[in-house]
Amino acid sequence: MEAITLPEAGDILPHVKWFAAYAGRQYDRCEGDDGPMRLKEKHTLAVLGHAGSIVRKEKFSPRISRACLLAALYHDVARFEQYLRYGTFRDGESRNHGLWGACILKREGCLAHEAVPVRRLVLAAVAMHNRYALPAALPADAACVTEVVRDADKLDILRVMDEHLSGPRPYCPTVVLNLPDAADKVSEKVLEDALRGRVAAYADLRSVNDFRVLLGTWLDDMHFACSRRLFAESPHALRLIADLPQKGPYAAARACLLRRLETVRRESMSSDGAA
Numbered sequence: 001m002e003a004i005t006l007p008e009a010g011d012i013l014p015h016v017k018w019f020a021a022y023a024g025r026q027y028d029r030c031e032g033d034d035g036p037m038r039l040k041e042k043h044t045l046a047v048l049g050h051a052g053s054i055v056r057k058e059k060f061s062p063r064i065s066r067a068c069l070l071a072a073l074y075h076d077v078a079r080f081e082q083y084l085r086y087g088t089f090r091d092g093e094s095r096n097h098g099l100w101g102a103c104i105l106k107r108e109g110c111l112a113h114e115a116v117p118v119r120r121l122v123l124a125a126v127a128m129h130n131r132y133a134l135p136a137a138l139p140a141d142a143a144c145v146t147e148v149v150r151d152a153d154k155l156d157i158l159r160v161m162d163e164h165l166s167g168p169r170p171y172c173p174t175v176v177l178n179l180p181d182a183a184d185k186v187s188e189k190v191l192e193d194a195l196r197g198r199v200a201a202y203a204d205l206r207s208v209n210d211f212r213v214l215l216g217t218w219l220d221d222m223h224f225a226c227s228r229r230l231f232a233e234s235p236h237a238l239r240l241i242a243d244l245p246q247k248g249p250y251a252a253a254r255a256c257l258l259r260r261l262e263t264v265r266r267e268s269m270s271s272d273g274a275a
């Protein structure tokens, strides 16, 4: 994987190996279906890959670059214990997996050999990656690392959701956050957010189609130009939105989100031409 060999971030292979071994131990503890946990491991490595793309493009300092990759690798470390203990990935029904992840990293000592500034940045980014909004007073370096993880995370969630929602029904309740796949459950708040160019909130979701809309609104939540572009060019984003009903309450939000994807794609192509 390219992200592991980014010269500016140093060698992160020992961390990747530790993570794989940790995940393996959690699978061994699982008495039921460990599939959802395995999807989280796959997601983690994809997020690491996206973080590598962003780091390469943004040309951060070695300290920030390393913290970005380690935070991407560890951002969902709590998902395993969350699933084993509570059988869900919904924080509201269990625990905040960002804060919990930072506790696990400290408990396991897997950042003990890192320089103190890198360790602090990784712990902060893991703890805050899942917040609806970051604190205004967050230092710039911690905000930067957290935003890289958040963008990379969102880019792969598009893939996870598209792969699942393009597959056969019924959907796995864990993957769709236990939301009903019901045409009559529509969140007016989510639709309004989409039409006004605001990022929708998980708390307002009422159905799987609302979830598709929420994912589409993330385009406006991408922090870096390259991640915004990766989002707009993602076939997963396109399909998630295009598969919304073309008639009825979702039609306007669908058209609006598709238009925005197209606009960003055109802007990226014209900036390539200008370069």
Ligand SMILES: [Fe+2]
Binding pocket: 075, 076, 097, 129, 130, 153
């Ligand atoms: Fe997460």
